Amino acid sequence: MIFHYSGRHHVDSVPGADAVNIRDLRVVYDASQGDALNCTALDIPAGIRAALIGPNGAGKSTLLKTLAGLQPYNAGTVTIYGRPVRACHHRVAYLPQRGEIDWRFPITVRRFVMTGRYVHLGWFTNPRRYDDTLVAQTLQRLGLGAVADRRISDLSGGQQQRALLARAIVQEAELLLLDEPFNNVDPETRLLICTILDELQQLGRTAIVATHDLSRIRQEFDLIISLRAGAVVGQQAAVLYQQATVEESYE
């Protein structure tokens, strides 16, 4: 017996659906400042790694938050695997920018990662052996085994990012939304994150990553989506992407 959060029932994804379909989406924070996000059409197929690029304020975070169901939108439709946003919470994992979490809170790394399992447990249910094993394995995989029982406040920036990724992995989500995962992390962590995203792709998972770091973007991603002033201004396969066009979008 599971008491699901928000009282929704399990909804299967539509077979063969894209990971994300957006039509005529508009997000407005403040009417006097125009649209924070205005997207006529965006389709992200399942099983790919997509990068969101663009200057600060281009709407990268807003787009990710909309997909995560955190940001209410004013018009348009957004579907995740063919279902409305928030129809099935366990399918989407969102990794916020690190500053959105209170890292001083007294909780161990192990328990922090365990919160990724909560969506499968629901109310009134504590983690079981399967959850413990999965968390322990994932901590090892991400090189956090030695700090598993330390407080999250003891972690370095790179370790915090790995803990966030570990939590998304144990959630067994199909769509991962990562907001600036490469900010202030060590090269080792960066490599590990990319390796894990590769592995997840092998399993058919989809990742959408907002990033400023364009140095290895052609190797690390399949699709590049550029945003500027809240609008999608370009969408193309990463291998075709020219550094020049990338730099242009930052002018």
Added chain:
Amino acid sequence: MNELWQWLIAPFAYQFMQNALLASLLIAATCGIIGSYVVLRRMAFIGDALAHTALPGVVIAYMNGWSLVGGALAAGIMTALGIGWMARKSTLREDTAIGVIFTAMFALGILLMSRLQSFRDLSHILFGNILGVQSQELWLMTGVALVVLVVLVLFHKELELTSFDSTHAEVIGIQSNRLRTMLLILLAFTVVTGIQVVGVVLTSALLVTPAAAASLITSDLRRMMVVSAVIGAGSAFVGLLLSYYFAVSTGAAIVLTCTAVFGVIVLVNWMRKR
């Protein structure tokens, strides 16, 4: 040894001291447990506000001959809901809005009290009156404390999660606003029992001080709650003894014992770091 034992138990030969001990142990422990959230979620000011806004509820209940605890509870729950509502709707910063409302409510309570001739009857609301606890009230407080504990245990993992990462909670479908309102209502319940022990003015000390002390010596929320409850209950016991032997205010003695424990822990921490 035997003399010390006598010194410790002699006061509790009296029925009123037994009642006071049971009530204050129970209440201080509950305050310590929920106080862990108060400290970690930076709600100390709200705890204080909930205690102060209980005053007009109590005075109005007294004037109409209703249950005083009932009046305090009603006022506390209204404040809890009001704070939750204001946090969502108002453009004022939350602490500013609380500051405006709670001082107004407290002033209203004092105003109503001053209209009554019998200020003394209500002074124990301000400063606590644990020695006057009746067995019937003791049952009521036990009930309240049990409700608070059961709800905190049932919703532990979600309350913990929303305390440090409400974004993840929202993504997986937990409405953190509702949990917060629930926590505020539990806090109102707890505060009303705390008022019996140390009074309106000092209740937030029972919420904050033991939990703050516990936060310095443990790194896990559940352990912090246990340690905080032990510090609270221990201080209640010591404070009660002190007030018996030195004829001082019980509420103040309990609060200052909590503060002393906090001070010792800060000092030990500081010396270990050097």
